Amino acid sequence: MYTAKGTLNRDDQLKKYSPLVRRLAHHMIAKLPPSVEIDDLIQVGMIGLTEAIARYEPSQGVQFETFASQRIRGAMIDELRDGDWMSRGSRKSQKDIEQAVHRLQQKLHRVPKESEIAAEMGLSLPDYQALLAKVRGTQLVYLEDISGGGDDEENFLDRHMGDTEADPSSVLQDQRMRMALVEAIKTLPEREQHIMSMYYEHDMNLKEIAAVLGVTESRVCQLHSQSIARLRAKMREH
Structure with missing residues (x-):
């Protein structure tokens, strides 16, 4: 495992931990838009693994797998940021919609109508629908949720991490989170429930759903974006 100089054997470690790179990539890709390619994440993850091998020092008292996981995920997140897979403006708009839905749910104690969300945001219904089409919400989790960035009050995933040392990239594997998500989907308007089912369970594209x-x-794109905002707003209550 180590060379004559006391450093990790690079080739041995790359071979041993390449499955870790693939596992982390698959955990992350499940929460990202379809435009993100799994092979791209694996490639940059392998670069992160190579850097981890070069920088690891056993004297630090951290297991190599823990150290490498942080480096691998960091490399993937940096790549996503550099690729600007969702523009800053679109992320803000999507969060603005989510927050408007959340406020209305607290006030009305029911699922708000599309026209009510538009009014809450100070928009006409056509303008609100145009905004929904623009953000094209395609994920339940933002990059900020995965990386731990963003405002604490908005990073709702933190509230589902019973173990503070848990890996954020695997939070959606948690049973409580899954149960909460299932219940949240049941609260969606019937048409939006059907869209979510066709998109995620039956792997249908927007054209087929339409x-x-x-x-x-x-x-369909508008309603899907709105469903994502509703779900995130609902999940924040758990």
Whole structure:
């Protein structure tokens, strides 16, 4: 495992821990838009692993796998940031919608209507629908949730991490989180429940869903974005 100089054998470690890179990449890709390629994450993850091997010092008292995991995930997150997979403006707009839904749910004690969300945001219904189409919400988890960045009050995943040393990238594997998500989906309007089911359970694209519902693809996109905002707002209550 070590060379004559007392450093880790690079080739042995790359071979041993490459499955770790793939595992971390698959955990992360599940929470990202379809435009992010798994092979790209694995590639940058391997670079992170190589850097971890070069920088690891046993005297620090940290197990190599723990040290490497941090480096690998850090490399992947840096790549996502550099690639700007979701623009800063779109992220803000999506969070603005989420927060408006959350405020209305607290005030009305029911699922708010589309027109009510628009009014809460000070927008006309057409302008609100145009915003939904623009943000194209495609994930339940933001990069800030995965990396631990962002405001604490908005980073709702933190509240589901019973063990403070737990890996944020695997939070959605937690049974409580899964149960809460299932219950949250049940609170969606019926049409939005159908869209979420077709998109995530049956792996249908927006065009196929639009054909089933008899609406335009852009309308499905709007409703999907709105569903994501509703779910995130609901999950913050748990």
